Amino acid sequence: MDFRLTDEQRLIYNTAREFCEKELIPHEVLLENSGELPRELEFEIRHKAIAVGLHACNMPESVGGGGLDCVSLTLVEKGLTRASSALADCVHRPNKILAACEGDQISHFLQPVMRGEKRECIAMTEPDAGSDLKGMKTRADRDGPDWVINGTKHFITNAQRSQFVIVFAVTGKDETPTGTRKRISCFLVDLDTPGLDVGVGYHQLGHRGETNEILHFNNVRVGSWQMVGGEGEGFKVVTEWLGEGRLTVAAVCQARAERAFEVAVAYAAQRKQFGQPIGKFQGIGFPLADMAIDIRLGDMLLMNTAWRVDQKFPSVAQDCAMAKVWCSEMLGRVADQAIQTCGGMGLMADLPLERIYRDARGERIWEGTSEIQRLIISRELMRENGA
Template identity: 55%
Template sequence: MDFELTDEQRSIVEVSRAFVERELYPHEQEVERTGVVRPDLLAEIRRKAIAAGLYAANMPEEVGGAGLDTVSQVLFEKELGKASYALHYTGVLRPSNILLAGTADQRERYLLPCVRGEKTDCLAMTEPGAGSDVRAIRTRAIRDGDGWVIRGSKHFISHADEADFVILLARTGPQDQDDERRPAMSIFLVDADTPGVAVHDGYRNVSHRGYTNSIVDFDDVRVGPDALLGEEGTGFELAGTWLSATRLQVAATCLGRAERALDLSVSYAATREQFGQPIGRFQGVGFKLADMALELRAAELLTLHTAWKHDQGTATDADYAMAKLKASEVLAMVADEAIQIHGGMGLMDELPLERIWRDARIERIWDGTSEIQRHIISRSLLRPLGA
């Protein structure tokens, strides 16, 4: 494997980093203190992201995206991840890659407007009784003539309050809730203004202020046959494709925040003096910095290796799980140690460390908890032996 970045990859890092520092960092304090991203600010960031060629960078060139390989996408996400999540994730949008499974008509109606910045999507999978166990989903889509009637409720749905349409995972059979078989699932594209769709305010979250979650109810929502994404009953497979990509995205953004926390800690340890010398010379601080750098490097190499394997078509579920697990847990460690090094100032909102520390907590929960990632990894080791 060649560890040297290409000229194009170095350019991606430089352009992304400059955009983050110039267009996102200045607004972080406002978002933290108000809990919202102003609509006019959001529109401005999106306009500038489009002009900089950073919008929908995860999409292939054939649909108007940047056509980045996966390693380049990880480098891109890492730079964006250094900034407030609400600013980079809602401002520099990356449409769900599950939309690439759509028909030509669905691409024209949903995917291409997202790439152009004319529409936004949200993914609705999680329910009050179905988190890690996707099989427990109770939202149903029932055949009605040549269309479907959808009934159910979803929660923790990110930025559903501003989305133009919902990418919905629903049961399409079997109807017997006591059936032990994996229920058939399908994915539907549902316009937010369809009668029966209701979006309610979600829960207040200590992580990622300004990044909203909502409750979305489907009360006898009728959709036509053209709402079905992919083939009926293939929802699990399509969702799996999406989850693998987002786990790498989560890993990459965790790396970015951890790197920012480490950089601040190194700078502080080199300039803050106690007992007549910089605190970095004390073993208690210096060893913390060494451990932070070591774990961050290991997580970065693991994530980049998984991205490289994805490009080669050899990445497994265990690879994605390892990257997400390692990066999210390293972020938690680095954020905590960064605050310890800064002492009382680390917890003050004049620095981004307390935000990074709070935001780190959700990364070990969403897109598959750390326990689920460990389960995936352990099963990959045991299954070949029949255990």
């Protein structure tokens, strides 16, 4: 099997990596010290990303995006997300749900996003229905030509920096042979719509500069033209989007693990005790070897999964779940050992390790917990064997 990247893929990765090193990482200290991402800095990074072709590189060419395949996009994610999430997110890769926009949705939502004038957030999680999407309670009821939305969504990343929300709501119920099934539909809603309140979210572990908000929908009226796809097709939209989202998390974890490892190896080679670099002592060298193995396995699993997505393998949901489990849990191990390698300095903000360590914990939770990923994998195994 040929694992070599093409010349174009190497260029794509190098462009993203260089952009990260030059335009993102230098601002990490500001972000960590203030806990806030200045709006003018966000716009500055966004315009620079547009200039080099990284903005909306994940979107199809048919809507003005970069049209990257999954392997190339994964390389972009690896290159950019070595930096803090809030900074990497300034290089906007819109939710691909927007590629399904039709009619007035194109001019009102899609095109401004593609021009960098607007950005979206996504509202799926609810206080009483986390990973259980079928337990969703937010409703959208038909009222003449419109829909009226009521309910609460939380953990909405960067809602305060967005202009509209992709929201999922129950629009009815169907009786099936296996019981009652909720019809879940997808809507695009401007965040300044009357009745929609963007509330302050929670104080979170890590990811400084990245906010989460609570959205309260109180008789929020939207037009039928704001529904993406047909009524009841929201669960299909969610399922298609979640796989790619999980692979993105895996790429983020892989990038951060590689950065933490590089810091640890450099420190172990330079720091001397008893007349020699500490990396030559087995107590330091062997854990570094284990980290190298973990990272190599993660990269192979990540890139193989991206390749399988491009090849349209039938079991990519299982593949993406495997990649997310391994890479997110591997990042936790590597970040922890990198700090141990650097000793007291690993705990200091002079190195990026303590930030990477803090940020790593959330990766095993969002986009589906490790337990949910294992459930997906085990169910597919049973399905393949007729159970």
